[in-house]
Amino acid sequence: MDEFEQFMIDFLHLTGIDLSLYKRPQMERRLTSLRNQLGCDTYPQFAEKLSLQPEWLHRVLDKMTINVSEFFRNRERWTMLSTYIFQGPMTHPFRFWSAACSTGEEPYSLRILASQAGVTEVDLLATDIDSTALSHARQGIYQQHQLREVTKSELAAYFQETPVGWQINREIAESVHFQQHNLLSDPYPSALDLIICRNVLIYFTDGAKHHVISEFAKALRTGGLLFLGSTEQLLHAKEYSLYPVAPFLYQKLSTMP
Structure with missing residues (x-):
């Protein structure tokens, strides 16, 4: 067992997150970079520091999740x-x-x-593994580069300019329920009409990806939609009772066995 394999075990005990379900080359590259930035020469030293300084865990989670997003991406x-x-x-x-x-x-x-379509009755759950990212989401303040695809009329209708950025309107913010959730270990919601999960599956191993897609399919109502990122085409979607209806959009057409 090498140092990184032992670190994955230590990290699992410390956080409940199983790093072995992520593609190792990408994850090891990111964590080695962070380990070095924080002044640790070895993974045993890194694990010890994480156990003694919980604030470092937030930096590790941030490195794992790659929090780069924007409104209406693509x-x-x-x-x-x-x-x-x-x-x-x-x-x-x-x-x-x-x-x-x-x-x-x-x-x-x-x-x-939904607002533009005149739909007001929406139960919208939003989850992430990173509590720091969720805190930012709840604040709802964004910079201009995150709003590149937002039209001027949308900016006027749904945002307020503040000294620190553009804040999403309270009516929109209060209709989204944010919650911490680990896709690889936590229970999934059910009877969903739509799941959005974009540019995440590419970081998982094939086994972990199969688990997530299977659980997504079970969580959807018949007729529900799964919206993925532009690099996440499902080659065997029918195995999950999912059928492509548009690029990177899949519909559940029957009940999962």
């Missing part, structure tokens, strides 16, 4: 999503889940789409 995909999710008559309040939501841009983008 705008044409969001336009496409809106035509599918809001196209028919509403038979029940929508249940949406923005998984691995980072600092909140994606769930707020979704809530803006």
